[in-house]
Amino acid sequence: MAKVKITETVLRDGHQSLLATRMRLSQMLPQLEALDAIGYKSLEAWGGATFDSCLRFLDEDPWERLDTLKAHLKTPIQMLLRGQNLLGYYQYPDDVVRAFVKKAAQHGIGVFRIFDALNDTRNLKTAVEAAKEAKAEVEHSVEVQGCLVYTVGGPHTIAEFGKLAKELDAMGVDSICIKDMSGLLKPYDAYELVKELKASTKLPIQLHTHYTSGFGSMAYMKAIEAGVDVIDCALSPFAMDTSQPCTETMVAALEGTEYDTGLDRQAMTPIAKHFLGVKKEIIDEFGLKGYFDVNPNVLDFQIPGGMLSNLVNQLKEMGMADKYQDLLDEMPRVRADLGYPPLVTPSSQIVGTMATFNVMTGERYKMVPDEFKKLARGEFGRTPQPVNPEVLEKCGIKEEDLVTCRPADLLEPGMDKFKAELADKGFPNASEEDVLSYALFPAVAEEFFKKRTVKTLKELGVANPTDEDVLLYNLDAEVAKKFFAAK
Amino acid sequence: MAKVKITETVLRDGHQSLLATRMRLSQMLPQLEALDAIGYKSLEAWGGATFDSCLRFLDEDPWERLDTLKAHLKTPIQMLLRGQNLLGYYQYPDDVVRAFVKKAAQHGIGVFRIFDALNDTRNLKTAVEAAKEAKAEVEHSVEVQGCLVYTVGGPHTIAEFGKLAKELDAMGVDSICIKDMSGLLKPYDAYELVKELKASTKLPIQLHTHYTSGFGSMAYMKAIEAGVDVIDCALSPFAMDTSQPCTETMVAALEGTEYDTGLDRQAMTPIAKHFLGVKKEIIDEFGLKGYFDVNPNVLDFQIPGGMLSNLVNQLKEMGMADKYQDLLDEMPRVRADLGYPPLVTPSSQIVGTMATFNVMTGERYKMVPDEFKKLARGEFGRTPQPVNPEVLEKCGIKEEDLVTCRPADLLEPGMDKFKAELADKGFPNASEEDVLSYALFPAVAEEFFKKRTVKTLKELGVANPTDEDVLLYNLDAEVAKKFFAAK
Ligand SMILES: [Co+2]
Ligand SMILES: [Co+2]
Numbered sequence: 001m002a003k004v005k006i007t008e009t010v011l012r013d014g015h016q017s018l019l020a021t022r023m024r025l026s027q028m029l030p031q032l033e034a035l036d037a038i039g040y041k042s043l044e045a046w047g048g049a050t051f052d053s054c055l056r057f058l059d060e061d062p063w064e065r066l067d068t069l070k071a072h073l074k075t076p077i078q079m080l081l082r083g084q085n086l087l088g089y090y091q092y093p094d095d096v097v098r099a100f101v102k103k104a105a106q107h108g109i110g111v112f113r114i115f116d117a118l119n120d121t122r123n124l125k126t127a128v129e130a131a132k133e134a135k136a137e138v139e140h141s142v143e144v145q146g147c148l149v150y151t152v153g154g155p156h157t158i159a160e161f162g163k164l165a166k167e168l169d170a171m172g173v174d175s176i177c178i179k180d181m182s183g184l185l186k187p188y189d190a191y192e193l194v195k196e197l198k199a200s201t202k203l204p205i206q207l208h209t210h211y212t213s214g215f216g217s218m219a220y221m222k223a224i225e226a227g228v229d230v231i232d233c234a235l236s237p238f239a240m241d242t243s244q245p246c247t248e249t250m251v252a253a254l255e256g257t258e259y260d261t262g263l264d265r266q267a268m269t270p271i272a273k274h275f276l277g278v279k280k281e282i283i284d285e286f287g288l289k290g291y292f293d294v295n296p297n298v299l300d301f302q303i304p305g306g307m308l309s310n311l312v313n314q315l316k317e318m319g320m321a322d323k324y325q326d327l328l329d330e331m332p333r334v335r336a337d338l339g340y341p342p343l344v345t346p347s348s349q350i351v352g353t354m355a356t357f358n359v360m361t362g363e364r365y366k367m368v369p370d371e372f373k374k375l376a377r378g379e380f381g382r383t384p385q386p387v388n389p390e391v392l393e394k395c396g397i398k399e400e401d402l403v404t405c406r407p408a409d410l411l412e413p414g415m416d417k418f419k420a421e422l423a424d425k426g427f428p429n430a431s432e433e434d435v436l437s438y439a440l441f442p443a444v445a446e447e448f449f450k451k452r453t454v455k456t457l458k459e460l461g462v463a464n465p466t467d468e469d470v471l472l473y474n475l476d477a478e479v480a481k482k483f484f485a486a487k
Numbered sequence: 488m489a490k491v492k493i494t495e496t497v498l499r500d501g502h503q504s505l506l507a508t509r510m511r512l513s514q515m516l517p518q519l520e521a522l523d524a525i526g527y528k529s530l531e532a533w534g535g536a537t538f539d540s541c542l543r544f545l546d547e548d549p550w551e552r553l554d555t556l557k558a559h560l561k562t563p564i565q566m567l568l569r570g571q572n573l574l575g576y577y578q579y580p581d582d583v584v585r586a587f588v589k590k591a592a593q594h595g596i597g598v599f600r601i602f603d604a605l606n607d608t609r610n611l612k613t614a615v616e617a618a619k620e621a622k623a624e625v626e627h628s629v630e631v632q633g634c635l636v637y638t639v640g641g642p643h644t645i646a647e648f649g650k651l652a653k654e655l656d657a658m659g660v661d662s663i664c665i666k667d668m669s670g671l672l673k674p675y676d677a678y679e680l681v682k683e684l685k686a687s688t689k690l691p692i693q694l695h696t697h698y699t700s701g702f703g704s705m706a707y708m709k710a711i712e713a714g715v716d717v718i719d720c721a722l723s724p725f726a727m728d729t730s731q732p733c734t735e736t737m738v739a740a741l742e743g744t745e746y747d748t749g750l751d752r753q754a755m756t757p758i759a760k761h762f763l764g765v766k767k768e769i770i771d772e773f774g775l776k777g778y779f780d781v782n783p784n785v786l787d788f789q790i791p792g793g794m795l796s797n798l799v800n801q802l803k804e805m806g807m808a809d810k811y812q813d814l815l816d817e818m819p820r821v822r823a824d825l826g827y828p829p830l831v832t833p834s835s836q837i838v839g840t841m842a843t844f845n846v847m848t849g850e851r852y853k854m855v856p857d858e859f860k861k862l863a864r865g866e867f868g869r870t871p872q873p874v875n876p877e878v879l880e881k882c883g884i885k886e887e888d889l890v891t892c893r894p895a896d897l898l899e900p901g902m903d904k905f906k907a908e909l910a911d912k913g914f915p916n917a918s919e920e921d922v923l924s925y926a927l928f929p930a931v932a933e934e935f936f937k938k939r940t941v942k943t944l945k946e947l948g949v950a951n952p953t954d955e956d957v958l959l960y961n962l963d964a965e966v967a968k969k970f971f972a973a974k
Contacts, residue, residue, distance in 0.1 A: 186739065186740055186742075188740075188743075188744050213739065214723075214732070215736065215740060217701065217702075218708050218740055221674060221708065221709075222708075236701075236780055236781050236783060237780055239701075239781055240727070240780075246701045246781045246783060248783035249700060249701030249702065250701075252700065252702075252786055253673055253674050255673075256675075257675050266787075276780065279780075291778035293723055293724050293727075293763065294736060295723065296723060296733060296736050296739055296752070297756060299739055
């Protein structure tokens, strides 16, 4: 019997889920060798919100973080990639996607976990192809993992997920991940789903869930009994609540059974102790909560508890607190109108806001936010079922407005444009990595580049670098060095 | 297929585990009718540490609390009773045990869950008999539930638990509870254990666990697959961490399966919302934490994380921080010497302290605390295996010092003595309930009685009652009333 393997998420999803992605590289470094020695299938450590957080909050260059991680780890480093959206919120042109994936592989990514929020495989195509091409270009092994985003309701049956798995298989991925980002996967459904996927493809199946509704470990257990190959877990201080099931717990639960992971739980104790300290540091530094109540209500509305509270507050502010039940009833109707998208960012916000508007105005689709129209038009990709034609009409979307092709086919190449923009902003010598950072998070990246130059200038002895000093250095670092040395 | 039933613990073990047993009756009252309507198998709401906490911290009479609960609930009220120890820390004479159980039944207890920390059934005998007798004395139904305290190591095999179940069955209990107070029960062991118990007895089997090590819901799931009849759960705000698995989660996980509980999850939402507010109130009022990291290390040492930290701090204070690993190694040896007692209060403290002394002094059993000697002598009952004779010798315990009979057989009757003591202290008219409260927690109860009289006197218009006023009222309330009215 094949042993169950574990992907450790403490370096990415663990702190993204519990502590707003605020873990610094310096807080990871002391335990990288120890983590590397455990024998994990992979260490998820990059992508997701870490890229944005590095630039925005932690003053870290995400590419440098990846280099450092790679220098300390033999275990494959996994990144989470949002298909054509990369790590941002909109779709990028194919050349940007290709460049990003290639660079990520060059800097050390060993597992590309690629998903699309609508399960539209056309949105995975370029990223998957680029990751496959990267295999030949880097020395370390590269695994291309396709995701199926788990959701329930409407057309989302276990048989449909089986078909999706076959589609991913046909695209040439190396493995398939069931991505249950909202923690909706019930244990006995997990069993059926894994059985179905195992019947649909010979590829290894990995399961990723969140403990939000409390199913986490139960779903893993039934998935394991159905033959799942890999589960995603987080070490104890970064496990449970809205994060993954606990690594040590799952290892212990399987010890001595036919599913034994073979991992040394005692070796995890000092690592967990370190990260418990890190957790306390982050909670203190950023004033975060770090602990969350189990929230089975997420099953009913499929939107995060925090977002639901916000919508309810909006109602209250409008003096419509009594419409709470109407809002709860309206949300699944809006989702059905949209063709049952999985409710994840940004579709969860779009559905929630639209439902709130419908309830507030008392007339459905009287006020329609632009984002709703984009999703309805097909700008994010194909919704699982066609959008309700009446709703399209109310939104003033005509047949000919619909995007039926792969949305990225409508996009002009972007790398040269982003490079030119950066040059205009005073960074004519930006590296390709910097261009990619800028493409993903323009304002944040620009701010980061300036701060980075200020830091460099201070190291060069410029006590209080001015905007002009920064510009000069970015225009020509060598000239600038001579200039400042001469001053 | 029989539906799985649920015992709800939000009114007892939930807040005992997460919030130091600080929930007030007033915080329960608003949702009692709603809880009653759910269809729980029972509501655990009394016993355990609630009795002590009522008197010590909440200024509530535990008997009055029980009356009020009973007045609002048709669902059987469950209490946790520590066999011959009742709710205290030492064994009580049989007449006290009988009187306590009878009174508890009269005040409304519908399920007596009775356990002994050493699994010595002789310590359950009187309480079980008294609870069986109570069936004929009260109008509501009474269930007598015998516990097997789950532990691992040494002689604690699944076959041995099967034998224990047969012993409990022969004593005439109505059902058997697997009491996994430390959360040690691994899911696949839960499966085997329930199968064994089901083969050993026809009695309903209930499972009680804590999420401490993260096994909780997995253990329930495998126990359910093995045929367990009832599981103990807590509503979401008081679930998980060191408490029970979440009620709503388990209901949702089983929905639509052959194990469906049939309970209405939606009806639980407003109740959970109320108790989330209560949780916040208690955290604020008492400055408590309320949230705990999952702690799989409990599996290795079987003692609560907090206690381990205390022992480690003791080592540090002695300048012996480097002896940490020695301490970890010594604990299982001490437990083996004592014949492998389950590690619960007080045996966990006794083993931990003894191991610390052994490591600190550098010579095993050079310094031996009295409590250790008591346990070794058999004063708490029969240890699962005989105590190591070498250790008995080092402790100066001779063959003839050993307690081999049922320890309570050595105790003189106690009710008259406690009543006389209370009279001496100025409470000659104490009710039997008060005598029992005093028997369990003498100093705390006396203090509570005084405060209670002060409150009554203030209601009678005595602005600042003196000690003498209190004494007068307790000696003769009617005379006192006339006296104060005349003043
Ligand atoms: Co995730
Ligand atoms: Co308990």
